Amino acid sequence: MKKRALFNRDEMLDMNIKTLRERGVTVEEIAEIAHMQQSKWSSEISMRDCIDSVEKILSLRDTFHILQLGAEIDRLTEEGLIREPIREILHADLGMFGIDELFGLELAGLYGTIGKTNFGDIDVNKPLVVAKLNQAGKAGTEQCHTFLDDIVGAIAAAASTRVAQIINENEARKDPNYHTIQLDIDM
Numbered sequence: 001m002k003k004r005a006l007f008n009r010d011e012m013l014d015m016n017i018k019t020l021r022e023r024g025v026t027v028e029e030i031a032e033i034a035h036m037q038q039s040k041w042s043s044e045i046s047m048r049d050c051i052d053s054v055e056k057i058l059s060l061r062d063t064f065h066i067l068q069l070g071a072e073i074d075r076l077t078e079e080g081l082i083r084e085p086i087r088e089i090l091h092a093d094l095g096m097f098g099i100d101e102l103f104g105l106e107l108a109g110l111y112g113t114i115g116k117t118n119f120g121d122i123d124v125n126k127p128l129v130v131a132k133l134n135q136a137g138k139a140g141t142e143q144c145h146t147f148l149d150d151i152v153g154a155i156a157a158a159a160s161t162r163v164a165q166i167i168n169e170n171e172a173r174k175d176p177n178y179h180t181i182q183l184d185i186d187m
Helices: 009-022 027-039 047-058 061-078 086-092 099-125 128-137 148-173
Strands: none
Touching (some): 009 027, 027 099, 027 148, 047 061, 061 086, 061 099, 061 148, 128 148
């Protein structure tokens, strides 16, 4: 069978969900963070909206690449297949390492500055499954979630931002002038 490097959105979504499950994370747990983050700004947010947004983000090619690479680095670290000294640095999840946050910032940045701001909040406060991953990786076990905790937080941040954008778009459409607004742009 020929090896593949390109996958469609449905395949990427399925593979990302599978990878998350293998690492102990569900779509619903990520959506719970997105819901918690956005429900303080709007009562219109439903868990279904958040789940849909998480799944949408998990189907994106950039998310696929970041999630698959980050999870693989964590797995290889657990299995001792990464050389020292980087293995111990990854396993310890040192705050000064920072490359894991770059993965998170890149992913959250798919939804602009607000996505990055939401990621910063999640990264600092480590809610729900992000805290679980972070603590499990630092509990003196062989588990490593150095990249995954940031990636999961970034997916939640992006989903939270996407839900807010949808709500704002729906609100804008309620304006009776929605279809008649013209912009004067000199070309």
